[in-house]
Amino acid sequence: MSDTDPTTSQSLLNLNKEELEAYFANAGHKPYRAKQTLEWIYKNRIDSIDEMLNLPAAMREDLAKEFHINDLQHVETSGSKDTTQKFLFRLNDGRYVETVFIPASKGLNGKQSDRKTICVSSQVGCAFGCKFCASGLAGFTRNLTAAEIVGQMMAVEKATGDSINNIVFMGMGEPLANIKNLIKALEIITGHWGLNIGARHITVSTSGLAPQIRTLAEFPVPIRLAISLHGATDDVRDLIMPVNKKWQIKELFDSLHYWRTHKKQKISLEYILIEGVNDSLDQASILAKRAKGINAKVNLIPYNTVEGLDWVRPSEEVCYAFRDIIADAGINTTLRLEKGHDINAACGQLRLKKETSEGIIEAPVKARS
Ligand code: SF4
Numbered sequence: 001m002s003d004t005d006p007t008t009s010q011s012l013l014n015l016n017k018e019e020l021e022a023y024f025a026n027a028g029h030k031p032y033r034a035k036q037t038l039e040w041i042y043k044n045r046i047d048s049i050d051e052m053l054n055l056p057a058a059m060r061e062d063l064a065k066e067f068h069i070n071d072l073q074h075v076e077t078s079g080s081k082d083t084t085q086k087f088l089f090r091l092n093d094g095r096y097v098e099t100v101f102i103p104a105s106k107g108l109n110g111k112q113s114d115r116k117t118i119c120v121s122s123q124v125g126c127a128f129g130c131k132f133c134a135s136g137l138a139g140f141t142r143n144l145t146a147a148e149i150v151g152q153m154m155a156v157e158k159a160t161g162d163s164i165n166n167i168v169f170m171g172m173g174e175p176l177a178n179i180k181n182l183i184k185a186l187e188i189i190t191g192h193w194g195l196n197i198g199a200r201h202i203t204v205s206t207s208g209l210a211p212q213i214r215t216l217a218e219f220p221v222p223i224r225l226a227i228s229l230h231g232a233t234d235d236v237r238d239l240i241m242p243v244n245k246k247w248q249i250k251e252l253f254d255s256l257h258y259w260r261t262h263k264k265q266k267i268s269l270e271y272i273l274i275e276g277v278n279d280s281l282d283q284a285s286i287l288a289k290r291a292k293g294i295n296a297k298v299n300l301i302p303y304n305t306v307e308g309l310d311w312v313r314p315s316e317e318v319c320y321a322f323r324d325i326i327a328d329a330g331i332n333t334t335l336r337l338e339k340g341h342d343i344n345a346a347c348g349q350l351r352l353k354k355e356t357s358e359g360i361i362e363a364p365v366k367a368r369s
Pocket residue numbers: 126127128129130133134135136171172173174206207228
């Protein structure tokens with residue numbers, strides 16, 4: 001017996017504990033069968049229902065008529081074992097997603113950090129078209145399922161032999177535009193019966209979908225939130241983030257106040273500094289006030305200049321002056337000056353290359369990372 005064709009059945013990674021219990025109850029079985037199944041998947045990490053040896057053969061056969069386990073095929077890795085690695089996965093419909101693994105490194109204090117971070121994708125492509133990002137270049141294709149989101153973490157752990165303890169939703173796609181599957185994936189990732197990762201080690205990054213921020217605020221686990229802000233006023237943010245035309249800064253910050261009433265964790269405001277676009281000291285002052293109003297921290301990221309594009313990174317002096325205004329207002333601020341390490345800005349590149357070479361999508365006009 002082998003699992004059913006993955007294109008005609010669904011992955012067990014799409015089911016939370018209650019749904020799996022309901023499946024076994026409907027089939028006339030005891031609830032502990034769900035517990036056994038979950039242990040095989042998330043603790044023993046088996047690849048096939050056939051390997052669930054404490055389930056009777058007939059039960060496994062019935063389960064395999066409707067379900068399979070893996071939806072991701074690992075096709076390519078770039079980077080080296082000691083540094084950031086980018087994984088490319090093929091999905092059952094021939095599309096590709098990429099996932100970035102950032103292993104432990106030396107922290108600022110020189111001590112070895114035990115943090116092993118994964119940057120996961122939430123959609124194939126993206127509809128939001130932020131002006132600094134490669135993921136939106138070929139437009140939006142589809143949402144990832146919960147199984148495809150959770151599967152990225154399991155597949156990277158399998159490939160690296162490492163245990164991931166930090167997850168950021170900063171890969172391809174806008175996670176809050178896929179909020180139903182995002183919440184299901186978060187249930188599985190944080191569940192003690194699932195991957196059992198502490199919610200405080202999970203950050204969801206969004207371009208600013210105000211209504212969905214409120215919905216996620218009500219998800220009762222203490223995950224963290226990062227906002228791709230990149231402009232402190234609507235006129236400036238409009239130049240970089242098309243999403244701002246739909247949910248302007250006031251509405252966005254109202255939703256962040258709402259988030260603050262539900263979660264204790266600090267919100268992060270991400271701000272890519274672009275010369276002559278959003279790096280004025282006025283923007284810095286307004287950003288400082290906005291951050292103070294929601295007790296947020298600010299991460300400043302100088303733009304990675306790319307040949308052929310009009311935008312450039314400001315000088316170091318301008319970056320420091322911008323940073324100082326925010327820091328002097330008492331805001332926790334970071335400024336990353338190194339070049340070429342911005343995994344977020346580089347997201348989507350591998351998948352674009354692969355799908356273009358296979359004729360699945362048209363070649364992008366220009367790369368923007
Ligand atoms: S930054 Fe995020 S939301 Fe914006 S285009 Fe890229 S993937 Fe989409």
